[in-house]
Amino acid sequence: MTNTRKQSEGAETAASEGREQPAARPGATAAAKGAPRGLGSKNPKQGMTMTGAQAVVASLEAEGVDLVFGYPGGQAIKIYDALYDSDRIRHVLSRHEQGAVHEADGYARATGNVGVAIVTSGPGATNTVTGIATAYMDSVPLVVITGQVPRGVIGTDSFQESDIVGITMPVVKHSYLLQSTDELTATFREAFHIAKTGRPGPVLIDVPSDLASEELVFEYPDEVSLPSYKPTYRGNAKQVRQAVARIRRAERPVLYVGGGVVSSGASEELRALAELMRIPVVTTLMGKGAFPASHELNLGPVGMHGSKYANLAMTESDLIIAAGARFSDRVTGRLDEFAPHAEVIHIDIDPAEIGKVREAQIPIVGDLKGVLANVVAQLVKENAQPRTAEWLAQIAEWRFRHPFYHPNVGDAPDEIVPEVVMEKLSAALDPEQSIVVTEVGQHQMWAAQHIARECPRSFISSGGLGTMGFGFPASIGAAIGCPDKTVVCVAGDGSFQMNSQEMATAGIHGVPVKVLVMDNRCLGMVHQWQHLFYGERYSSTLLDANPDFVKLADAYGWQAARVEGPDELDAALAAMLAAKGPYLLDVAISRDQNVFPMVAPGRALDDVIGAIDAAVGAVRTDVPEADGAAGGKGGTR
Structure with missing residues (x-):
């Protein structure tokens, strides 16, 4: 792997628990829509002689790709020529390579499929960097294919050459520079597997233009062999039991929900846990939609521009169950004053996130869908009963007093x-x-x-x-x-x-x-x-x-x-x-309109400015004097 956040991730835990390996179960996460079609002997193009460019397109077809976004150029022209003959892949021509990657990203987030973008070398490739970094930070499965100058002139500063593998190394889950047609199909098989399994993310494949002209016999592999990459799906049974015991004792718990719930397809399991134990739910920006907005237990967004009642709930909680969330600084505010009374159960498929920002008393590495289902099953088996009546009443009082808008x-x-x-x-x-x-x-x-x-x-x-x-x-x-x-x-x-x-x-x-x-x-x-x-x-x-x-x-x-x-x-x-x-x-709208409530930079999560206080006439309170429109404390805006 090419980055410290990558998932060599849980290989020891996976081995100790006998978890079924991702290589044997392509599409193990919710981001995958079943096994790729046309793999192995089922692929009608298996055994055909073709060019490297044609093999790129055939590999995309084998992965079930029917839509790509991109922008052509000299070093990608052979791939685009081969794409012209595909009757299974629709190409959407963007007007900028950054736009193409964002379009592939939006497609991936909306559908759960892997998004694909194809661009040329040099400036075409470097224009993708912001889009790739965006997808990386939000754990979105992408495969970005870049044309590259011929292998013989790589490193000579030839026309429209850039080291896109080196440039993107910090913001990809993995990357490849193809060196031979012998590795082409295996590379594409691995790239899609890595992008959509474990913690999803972008993968880059750099294709030299001379390789795209060489002939090969197309053989697309059925399976992937990546001994160093074994994401953990099944949470440790002992840690799950510890989490169940701690949840049963909690009187002021909060479910802190991030984008991992969406990636895992764990919304139903999340709802089952919240309803069973009557636990209020706060969501990050990435977690919005993971829990229904209309549900009485949904407190909505938390953090810098979250509601005052959600921030108070986090601050006063005695247990935070972090589900696919990473304790971003925009959520925690001043870290040394964040949730001072709470213990933390942190569930994430990426072990690098657990303990990175806030120590977890009960860390669970695994796929949220399965882990939450196990937690719920054990709570039901033990006939666990919620202890949150007073807690929910307190939150309801905060919620009535401090609405988002009035x-x-x-x-x-x-x-x-x-x-x-x-x-x-x-x-x-x-x-x-x-x-x-x-x-x-x-x-x-x-x-x-x-x-x-x-x-x-x-x-x-x-x-x-x-x-x-x-x-x-x-x-x-x-x-x-x-x-x-x-x-x-x-x-x-x-x-x-x-x-x-x-x-x-x-x-x-x-x-x-x-x-x-x-x-x-x-x-x-x-x-x-x-x-x-x-x-x-x-x-x-x-x-x-x-x-x-x-x-x-x-x-x-x-x-x-x-x-x-x-x-x-x-x-x-x-x-x-x-x-x-x-x-x-x-x-x-007016330039004087501001987003409130707000936690000022460097302040504690419960130190909220601009929150509405219905008890004193539905006005925004604690707005700094510098806000001329607000007029200081008790001002309107």
């Missing part, structure tokens, strides 16, 4: 209120038949706070890397992967312009994605920090030179509209969602 905090009736926009959008969407994708910034936090999601893979956002420019192309990939669902991208005017060229991709391919731009003519989140903590010194965050987004949409053949007043909002949202093709809705 109409009484509004002090500008002629302005569009971001929280209201998100709540209206949420109400207009079928939670079972829609996917919300976000860009990164204030709008992302408003969406996370106010858009209800009832099922996994229905909320897609860049969590770990926080990539501006991710959301729009990712929404295209999600919409192509889930054509029966309404896909809405919630964007900011700054983030949207990072990859707005992908409007051409959606337009030409007829992708009916909807883009709602929260347009405040500034880089909202940085502007907010400057407003609160930097004396209103707005250095390089004002975007007065924004384009007319409606005219931009028209130039790409999209439908579009702009709204500037709250009275126009309902009709505008209805028109956007009813449109048959791609649609952009430009929503004008």
